[in-house]
Amino acid sequence: xxxxHLSAWQQxxxxxxxxxxxxxxxxxxxxxxxxxxxxxxxxxxxxxxxxAVKWSSECLAARPAQLRFVPSGRPSVLRWAVAAMVPLVLxxxxxxxxxxxxxxxxQPVAQISDDALLEQVDEQVSVAVPSSMESLTHLVSTGSNxxxxxxxxxxxxxVQTN
Amino acid sequence: MEALERLNYAGEFxxxxxRMIAELEDINTLCATYRSRIYRYALLxxxxxxxxxxxxxxxxxxxxxxxxxxRGDCSLATWLTRIATNLIRDSTRSRKFQFWKMANSTxxxxxxxxxxxxxxxxxxxxxxxxxxxxxxxxDSVEALPDKQRSVFLLRFVEEMELPEIATAMGLRxxxxxxxxxxGLAAVRKAMERTK
Numbered sequence: 001x002x003x004x005h006l007s008a009w010q011q012x013x014x015x016x017x018x019x020x021x022x023x024x025x026x027x028x029x030x031x032x033x034x035x036x037x038x039x040x041x042x043x044x045x046x047x048x049x050x051x052a053v054k055w056s057s058e059c060l061a062a063r064p065a066q067l068r069f070v071p072s073g074r075p076s077v078l079r080w081a082v083a084a085m086v087p088l089v090l091x092x093x094x095x096x097x098x099x100x101x102x103x104x105x106x107q108p109v110a111q112i113s114d115d116a117l118l119e120q121v122d123e124q125v126s127v128a129v130p131s132s133m134e135s136l137t138h139l140v141s142t143g144s145n146x147x148x149x150x151x152x153x154x155x156x157x158x159v160q161t162n
Numbered sequence: 163m164e165a166l167e168r169l170n171y172a173g174e175f176x177x178x179x180x181r182m183i184a185e186l187e188d189i190n191t192l193c194a195t196y197r198s199r200i201y202r203y204a205l206l207x208x209x210x211x212x213x214x215x216x217x218x219x220x221x222x223x224x225x226x227x228x229x230x231x232x233r234g235d236c237s238l239a240t241w242l243t244r245i246a247t248n249l250i251r252d253s254t255r256s257r258k259f260q261f262w263k264m265a266n267s268t269x270x271x272x273x274x275x276x277x278x279x280x281x282x283x284x285x286x287x288x289x290x291x292x293x294x295x296x297x298x299x300x301d302s303v304e305a306l307p308d309k310q311r312s313v314f315l316l317r318f319v320e321e322m323e324l325p326e327i328a329t330a331m332g333l334r335x336x337x338x339x340x341x342x343x344x345g346l347a348a349v350r351k352a353m354e355r356t357k
Contacts, residue, residue: 012346016317016324016339041346044299044353045318051296052319056202059211 006034014038015045179234186229186238193222196239199320200246206315207250209304217253221246236329240322243330247312254308295353302352306345313338314345 006014006027014024015038028035185192200221205214224245225232232241284292303314309331316327317338324342328335 008347008350009343012343012350015346016342040353041350044295044349047292047296048299048303048349049319051300052202052206052315056198056205059205059214060198060201062211063215 005031006037011038011041015041182234182238183229183232186225186232189222189226192225192238196242197222199239200242203243203246203315203320204250206319207308207312208253213253217246217249220249224249236326240326240330243316243320243322243326244332247331250312251308298352298355299349302348303345306348309333310341310345313341317342 004027006024010024011034014028028038185195197218201214201218204217204221205211208214208217221242225242228245232238236244303311306314313327313331313333316322316330317324322330324335324338327333327338331338333341
Protein backbone atom coordinates (compact mmCIF):
# COMPACT_ATOMS: atom_id res chain seq x y z
CA UNK A 1 0.00 0.00 0.00
CA UNK A 2 1.25 3.47 -0.91
CA UNK A 3 1.76 5.50 2.26
CA UNK A 4 2.99 8.65 0.47
CA HIS A 5 -0.34 10.43 0.47
CA LEU A 6 -1.15 13.39 -1.70
CA SER A 7 -0.37 16.73 -0.16
CA ALA A 8 -3.14 19.26 0.33
CA TRP A 9 -1.70 21.22 -2.59
CA GLN A 10 -1.83 18.15 -4.87
CA GLN A 11 -5.42 17.48 -3.89
CA UNK A 12 -6.33 21.07 -4.61
CA UNK A 13 -4.51 20.91 -7.94
CA UNK A 14 -6.57 17.89 -8.81
CA UNK A 15 -9.77 19.75 -7.94
CA UNK A 16 -8.71 22.75 -9.97
CA UNK A 17 -7.83 20.34 -12.81
CA UNK A 18 -4.69 22.23 -13.48
CA UNK A 19 -1.74 19.91 -13.77
CA UNK A 20 -3.30 16.75 -12.38
CA UNK A 21 -0.58 14.43 -13.57
CA UNK A 22 -0.74 10.70 -14.20
CA UNK A 23 0.98 9.99 -10.90
CA UNK A 24 -1.74 11.84 -8.96
CA UNK A 25 -4.49 10.09 -10.88
CA UNK A 26 -2.84 6.72 -10.30
CA UNK A 27 -2.47 7.44 -6.59
CA UNK A 28 -6.11 8.43 -6.26
CA UNK A 29 -7.13 5.17 -7.89
CA UNK A 30 -5.17 3.24 -5.31
CA UNK A 31 -5.47 5.33 -2.12
CA UNK A 32 -8.90 5.42 -0.50
CA UNK A 33 -7.81 7.93 2.12
CA UNK A 34 -6.76 10.54 -0.44
CA UNK A 35 -9.80 9.75 -2.55
CA UNK A 36 -12.03 10.40 0.46
CA UNK A 37 -10.26 13.64 1.25
CA UNK A 38 -10.72 14.88 -2.30
CA UNK A 39 -14.33 13.69 -2.38
CA UNK A 40 -15.08 15.47 0.90
CA UNK A 41 -13.69 18.73 -0.40
CA UNK A 42 -15.58 18.36 -3.67
CA UNK A 43 -18.74 17.59 -1.73
CA UNK A 44 -18.32 20.78 0.30
CA UNK A 45 -17.84 22.80 -2.87
CA UNK A 46 -20.89 21.21 -4.48
CA UNK A 47 -22.95 21.99 -1.39
CA UNK A 48 -21.82 25.57 -1.52
CA UNK A 49 -22.58 25.91 -5.21
CA UNK A 50 -26.04 24.36 -4.79
CA UNK A 51 -26.87 26.73 -1.93
CA ALA A 52 -25.52 29.74 -3.80
CA VAL A 53 -27.50 28.97 -6.96
CA LYS A 54 -30.64 28.28 -4.95
CA TRP A 55 -30.39 31.48 -2.94
CA SER A 56 -29.71 33.53 -6.06
CA SER A 57 -32.63 31.97 -7.90
CA GLU A 58 -34.97 32.68 -5.00
CA CYS A 59 -33.85 36.30 -4.77
CA LEU A 60 -34.15 36.76 -8.51
CA ALA A 61 -37.60 35.17 -8.61
CA ALA A 62 -38.82 37.79 -6.13
CA ARG A 63 -37.80 40.58 -8.52
CA PRO A 64 -39.32 41.87 -11.76
CA ALA A 65 -38.61 39.60 -14.68
CA GLN A 66 -36.99 42.33 -16.73
CA LEU A 67 -34.64 45.07 -15.72
CA ARG A 68 -36.02 48.54 -16.20
CA PHE A 69 -33.53 50.82 -17.82
CA VAL A 70 -34.00 54.49 -17.18
CA PRO A 71 -32.75 56.56 -20.09
CA SER A 72 -29.56 57.88 -18.68
CA GLY A 73 -29.11 60.66 -21.23
CA ARG A 74 -31.01 63.26 -19.25
CA PRO A 75 -28.97 63.15 -16.02
CA SER A 76 -25.85 63.27 -18.10
CA VAL A 77 -27.09 66.31 -20.02
CA LEU A 78 -28.12 67.93 -16.75
CA ARG A 79 -24.71 67.25 -15.32
CA TRP A 80 -23.07 68.89 -18.31
CA ALA A 81 -25.47 71.82 -18.14
CA VAL A 82 -24.63 72.38 -14.49
CA ALA A 83 -20.95 72.06 -15.26
CA ALA A 84 -21.31 74.67 -18.01
CA MET A 85 -23.33 76.98 -15.80
CA VAL A 86 -20.80 77.08 -12.99
CA PRO A 87 -18.08 79.02 -14.86
CA LEU A 88 -20.76 81.25 -16.36
CA VAL A 89 -22.11 82.12 -12.94
CA LEU A 90 -18.60 82.70 -11.63
CA UNK A 91 -17.91 85.00 -14.55
CA UNK A 92 -21.10 86.95 -13.88
CA UNK A 93 -20.24 87.24 -10.21
CA UNK A 94 -16.82 88.52 -11.13
CA UNK A 95 -18.35 91.13 -13.46
CA UNK A 96 -20.87 92.46 -10.93
CA UNK A 97 -18.39 94.68 -9.03
CA UNK A 98 -17.24 96.24 -12.32
CA UNK A 99 -20.82 96.86 -13.28
CA UNK A 100 -21.59 98.47 -9.93
CA UNK A 101 -18.52 100.69 -10.15
CA UNK A 102 -19.49 101.86 -13.65
CA UNK A 103 -19.94 105.61 -12.88
CA UNK A 104 -16.47 105.74 -11.35
CA UNK A 105 -14.81 107.41 -14.41
CA UNK A 106 -16.84 110.57 -13.61
CA GLN A 107 -15.29 110.70 -10.18
CA PRO A 108 -11.98 112.41 -11.22
CA VAL A 109 -13.94 115.35 -12.76
CA ALA A 110 -15.78 115.86 -9.52
CA GLN A 111 -12.58 115.53 -7.65
CA ILE A 112 -10.95 118.19 -9.87
CA SER A 113 -13.84 120.60 -9.27
CA ASP A 114 -13.62 119.91 -5.56
CA ASP A 115 -9.91 120.62 -5.62
CA ALA A 116 -10.46 123.86 -7.48
CA LEU A 117 -13.07 124.93 -4.95
CA LEU A 118 -10.77 124.10 -2.08
CA GLU A 119 -7.98 126.09 -3.70
CA GLN A 120 -10.29 129.02 -4.05
CA VAL A 121 -11.27 128.77 -0.41
CA ASP A 122 -7.63 128.53 0.56
CA GLU A 123 -6.84 131.60 -1.45
CA GLN A 124 -9.68 133.47 0.16
CA VAL A 125 -8.67 132.42 3.63
CA SER A 126 -4.99 133.07 3.10
CA VAL A 127 -5.57 136.69 2.14
CA ALA A 128 -4.64 138.83 5.20
CA VAL A 129 -7.42 141.33 4.70
CA PRO A 130 -10.82 140.37 3.44
CA SER A 131 -11.80 141.93 0.17
CA SER A 132 -14.64 143.82 1.84
CA MET A 133 -12.11 145.66 4.00
CA GLU A 134 -9.50 146.04 1.36
CA SER A 135 -10.46 149.69 0.68
CA LEU A 136 -9.72 150.53 4.29
CA THR A 137 -6.22 149.24 4.08
CA HIS A 138 -5.65 151.52 1.15
CA LEU A 139 -6.84 154.44 3.21
CA VAL A 140 -4.51 153.70 6.10
CA SER A 141 -1.54 153.26 3.96
CA THR A 142 -2.12 156.48 2.16
CA GLY A 143 -3.31 158.37 5.30
CA SER A 144 0.08 160.19 5.97
CA ASN A 145 -0.06 161.83 2.65
CA UNK A 146 -3.55 163.40 2.94
CA UNK A 147 -4.50 164.73 6.38
CA UNK A 148 -8.06 165.50 5.41
CA UNK A 149 -8.78 162.04 4.42
CA UNK A 150 -9.10 160.71 7.98
CA UNK A 151 -10.13 162.45 11.16
CA UNK A 152 -7.89 160.06 13.06
CA UNK A 153 -4.82 160.97 11.14
CA UNK A 154 -5.88 164.56 11.35
CA UNK A 155 -6.02 164.49 15.15
CA UNK A 156 -2.64 162.85 15.24
CA UNK A 157 -1.23 165.54 13.08
CA UNK A 158 -2.82 168.12 15.43
CA VAL A 159 -1.19 166.58 18.55
CA GLN A 160 2.15 166.58 16.90
CA THR A 161 1.99 170.21 15.98
CA ASN A 162 1.30 171.16 19.61
CA MET B 163 -18.70 25.99 -29.71
CA GLU B 164 -16.04 26.77 -27.09
CA ALA B 165 -13.31 26.11 -29.62
CA LEU B 166 -15.00 28.51 -31.99
CA GLU B 167 -15.13 31.15 -29.29
CA ARG B 168 -11.47 30.64 -28.45
CA LEU B 169 -10.60 31.20 -32.09
CA ASN B 170 -12.51 34.42 -31.97
CA TYR B 171 -10.81 35.59 -28.78
CA ALA B 172 -7.50 35.20 -30.54
CA GLY B 173 -8.74 37.63 -33.13
CA GLU B 174 -8.58 35.13 -35.96
CA PHE B 175 -12.28 34.92 -36.55
CA UNK B 176 -14.47 37.99 -36.85
CA UNK B 177 -18.03 36.78 -37.62
CA UNK B 178 -18.46 35.59 -34.05
CA UNK B 179 -17.23 38.93 -32.78
CA UNK B 180 -19.78 40.61 -35.01
CA ARG B 181 -22.43 38.35 -33.57
CA MET B 182 -21.40 39.26 -30.03
CA ILE B 183 -21.49 42.96 -30.89
CA ALA B 184 -24.95 42.45 -32.37
CA GLU B 185 -25.91 40.75 -29.11
CA LEU B 186 -24.61 43.77 -27.23
CA GLU B 187 -26.83 46.06 -29.32
CA ASP B 188 -29.96 44.41 -27.97
CA ILE B 189 -29.85 45.15 -24.26
CA ASN B 190 -32.98 43.17 -23.47
CA THR B 191 -31.61 39.98 -25.01
CA LEU B 192 -28.31 40.61 -23.29
CA CYS B 193 -30.06 40.85 -19.93
CA ALA B 194 -32.17 37.79 -20.58
CA THR B 195 -29.04 35.78 -21.36
CA TYR B 196 -26.67 36.93 -18.64
CA ARG B 197 -28.77 38.49 -15.92
CA SER B 198 -29.00 35.48 -13.60
CA ARG B 199 -25.27 34.89 -13.84
CA ILE B 200 -24.26 38.49 -13.13
CA TYR B 201 -26.87 38.83 -10.41
CA ARG B 202 -25.67 35.66 -8.70
CA TYR B 203 -22.07 36.85 -8.77
CA ALA B 204 -23.06 40.25 -7.38
CA LEU B 205 -25.34 38.73 -4.76
CA LEU B 206 -22.72 36.32 -3.46
CA UNK B 207 -20.10 39.05 -3.44
CA UNK B 208 -22.24 41.68 -1.71
CA UNK B 209 -24.73 39.48 0.23
CA UNK B 210 -27.36 42.13 -0.39
CA UNK B 211 -30.18 41.39 -2.88
CA UNK B 212 -31.02 45.06 -3.51
CA UNK B 213 -27.45 46.14 -4.01
CA UNK B 214 -26.86 43.12 -6.23
CA UNK B 215 -29.80 44.20 -8.39
CA UNK B 216 -28.40 47.71 -8.68
CA UNK B 217 -24.98 46.38 -9.64
CA UNK B 218 -26.54 44.05 -12.22
CA UNK B 219 -28.51 46.87 -13.78
CA UNK B 220 -25.48 49.17 -13.83
CA UNK B 221 -23.42 46.40 -15.34
CA UNK B 222 -25.72 46.03 -18.34
CA UNK B 223 -26.04 49.77 -18.77
CA UNK B 224 -22.30 50.21 -18.76
CA UNK B 225 -21.83 47.34 -21.15
CA UNK B 226 -24.40 48.85 -23.48
CA UNK B 227 -22.79 52.28 -23.34
CA UNK B 228 -19.32 50.86 -23.88
CA UNK B 229 -20.34 48.37 -26.56
CA UNK B 230 -18.15 50.12 -29.11
CA UNK B 231 -15.12 49.38 -26.93
CA UNK B 232 -15.74 45.63 -26.88
CA ARG B 233 -12.88 44.16 -28.88
CA GLY B 234 -14.07 40.58 -28.82
CA ASP B 235 -10.88 39.29 -27.22
CA CYS B 236 -12.90 37.48 -24.54
CA SER B 237 -16.41 36.11 -24.23
CA LEU B 238 -19.30 38.44 -23.47
CA ALA B 239 -19.77 36.66 -20.13
CA THR B 240 -16.16 37.37 -19.18
CA TRP B 241 -16.45 40.99 -20.29
CA LEU B 242 -19.65 41.48 -18.30
CA THR B 243 -18.06 39.79 -15.31
CA ARG B 244 -15.20 42.22 -15.52
CA ILE B 245 -17.57 45.19 -15.50
CA ALA B 246 -19.49 43.63 -12.60
CA THR B 247 -16.25 43.06 -10.69
CA ASN B 248 -15.40 46.76 -10.95
CA LEU B 249 -18.89 47.77 -9.84
CA ILE B 250 -18.82 45.35 -6.91
CA ARG B 251 -15.44 46.72 -5.86
CA ASP B 252 -16.78 50.28 -6.01
CA SER B 253 -19.82 49.27 -3.96
CA THR B 254 -17.82 47.52 -1.26
CA ARG B 255 -15.63 50.61 -0.91
CA SER B 256 -18.59 52.85 -0.26
CA ARG B 257 -19.14 54.05 3.30
CA LYS B 258 -22.70 52.85 3.30
CA PHE B 259 -21.65 49.30 2.51
CA GLN B 260 -18.92 49.39 5.13
CA PHE B 261 -21.45 50.55 7.70
CA TRP B 262 -23.88 47.75 7.00
CA LYS B 263 -21.06 45.25 6.89
CA MET B 264 -20.00 46.43 10.31
CA ALA B 265 -23.57 46.10 11.48
CA ASN B 266 -23.56 42.57 10.04
CA SER B 267 -26.99 43.11 8.56
CA THR B 268 -26.00 41.63 5.20
CA UNK B 269 -24.88 38.29 6.64
CA UNK B 270 -26.74 35.36 5.14
CA UNK B 271 -28.19 32.73 7.38
CA UNK B 272 -26.50 29.67 5.91
CA UNK B 273 -28.39 27.42 8.30
CA UNK B 274 -31.76 28.57 7.03
CA UNK B 275 -30.50 28.12 3.49
CA UNK B 276 -29.40 24.57 4.26
CA UNK B 277 -32.86 23.83 5.61
CA UNK B 278 -34.41 24.98 2.36
CA UNK B 279 -31.98 22.82 0.41
CA UNK B 280 -32.88 19.67 2.35
CA UNK B 281 -34.13 16.87 0.19
CA UNK B 282 -37.19 15.02 1.48
CA UNK B 283 -35.58 11.57 1.11
CA UNK B 284 -32.59 12.27 3.36
CA UNK B 285 -32.62 11.14 6.97
CA UNK B 286 -32.59 13.80 9.70
CA UNK B 287 -29.09 12.69 10.83
CA UNK B 288 -27.54 13.09 7.40
CA UNK B 289 -29.45 16.28 6.88
CA UNK B 290 -27.98 17.66 10.08
CA UNK B 291 -24.44 16.78 8.98
CA UNK B 292 -25.01 18.37 5.58
CA UNK B 293 -26.42 21.45 7.24
CA UNK B 294 -23.40 21.75 9.47
CA UNK B 295 -21.02 21.27 6.55
CA UNK B 296 -22.74 23.92 4.47
CA UNK B 297 -22.70 26.42 7.31
CA UNK B 298 -18.96 25.85 7.79
CA UNK B 299 -18.17 26.15 4.09
CA UNK B 300 -20.40 29.19 3.67
CA ASP B 301 -18.83 30.94 6.63
CA SER B 302 -15.32 30.12 5.48
CA VAL B 303 -16.04 31.57 2.01
CA GLU B 304 -17.60 34.67 3.56
CA ALA B 305 -14.49 35.13 5.68
CA LEU B 306 -12.21 35.19 2.63
CA PRO B 307 -10.74 38.53 1.59
CA ASP B 308 -12.77 40.23 -1.16
CA LYS B 309 -10.48 39.35 -4.05
CA GLN B 310 -10.02 35.76 -2.96
CA ARG B 311 -13.76 35.35 -2.54
CA SER B 312 -14.46 36.77 -5.99
CA VAL B 313 -12.00 34.39 -7.59
CA PHE B 314 -13.45 31.51 -5.57
CA LEU B 315 -17.01 32.35 -6.65
CA LEU B 316 -16.08 32.65 -10.30
CA ARG B 317 -14.38 29.27 -10.22
CA PHE B 318 -16.65 27.19 -8.04
CA VAL B 319 -20.03 28.81 -8.61
CA GLU B 320 -19.78 30.23 -12.12
CA GLU B 321 -17.37 27.45 -13.14
CA MET B 322 -15.16 29.74 -15.17
CA GLU B 323 -11.77 28.65 -16.43
CA LEU B 324 -8.69 30.14 -14.80
CA PRO B 325 -7.68 32.29 -17.83
CA GLU B 326 -11.23 33.65 -17.99
CA ILE B 327 -11.13 34.53 -14.30
CA ALA B 328 -7.76 36.18 -14.83
CA THR B 329 -9.24 38.32 -17.62
CA ALA B 330 -12.36 39.17 -15.62
CA MET B 331 -10.41 40.12 -12.52
CA GLY B 332 -7.46 41.76 -14.26
CA LEU B 333 -5.05 39.32 -12.59
CA ARG B 334 -2.42 36.90 -13.75
CA UNK B 335 -3.37 33.24 -14.01
CA UNK B 336 -0.74 32.42 -11.38
CA UNK B 337 -2.31 34.89 -8.97
CA UNK B 338 -5.76 33.43 -9.62
CA UNK B 339 -4.41 29.97 -8.88
CA UNK B 340 -2.82 31.19 -5.68
CA UNK B 341 -6.11 32.75 -4.53
CA UNK B 342 -7.94 29.51 -5.31
CA UNK B 343 -5.51 27.42 -3.32
CA UNK B 344 -5.97 29.71 -0.32
CA GLY B 345 -9.73 29.56 -0.68
CA LEU B 346 -9.70 25.78 -0.92
CA ALA B 347 -7.41 25.54 2.08
CA ALA B 348 -9.89 27.64 4.08
CA VAL B 349 -12.79 25.43 3.00
CA ARG B 350 -10.84 22.26 3.79
CA LYS B 351 -9.96 23.57 7.23
CA ALA B 352 -13.59 24.44 7.90
CA MET B 353 -14.76 21.02 6.77
CA GLU B 354 -12.21 19.24 8.92
CA ARG B 355 -13.82 20.83 11.94
CA THR B 356 -17.14 19.18 11.06
CA LYS B 357 -15.73 15.66 10.84
